[in-house]
Amino acid sequence: AALVRAGQHKKASQELELLAEANRKRxxxxxxxxxxxxxxxxxxxxxxxxxxxxxxxxxxLFAAECVSHQSVPYF
Structure with missing residues (x-):
């Protein structure tokens, strides 16, 4: 969300992929x-x-929403 708010959409998308990888760990x-x-x-x-x-x-889910819409809906 912070990267999206800062207008760094490409970096936000890259970090979202890394977050997805981390969330897959078990x-x-x-x-x-x-x-x-x-x-x-x-x-x-x-x-x-x-x-x-x-x-x-x-x-x-919040991060994915921010990246998808290129905006931060609540803050």
Whole structure:
């Protein structure tokens, strides 16, 4: 959202792709983990990270909306 607000739409789109990759990470085998914690260097789910975190999923949807419409709807 911040990149979209700053008019950096290409960078926002690139970062959204990276966020999607991060949200796909799971400790177990499966798809779309939306883990709570990811290692800062490896990007792997770590510790007691729980899958299906609503805030992770919600912010991904918000970011996708911002990139899609090239505007930030609420702020």
């Amino acid at each position: 400790k177990d085998k499966g798809e779309w983990g939306f883990q709570e914690w990811l290692h800062g260097k490896t990007g792997e789910a770590i510790g007691n990270s729980e899958p299906y975190q609503a805030w992770s999923a919600g912010m991904y």
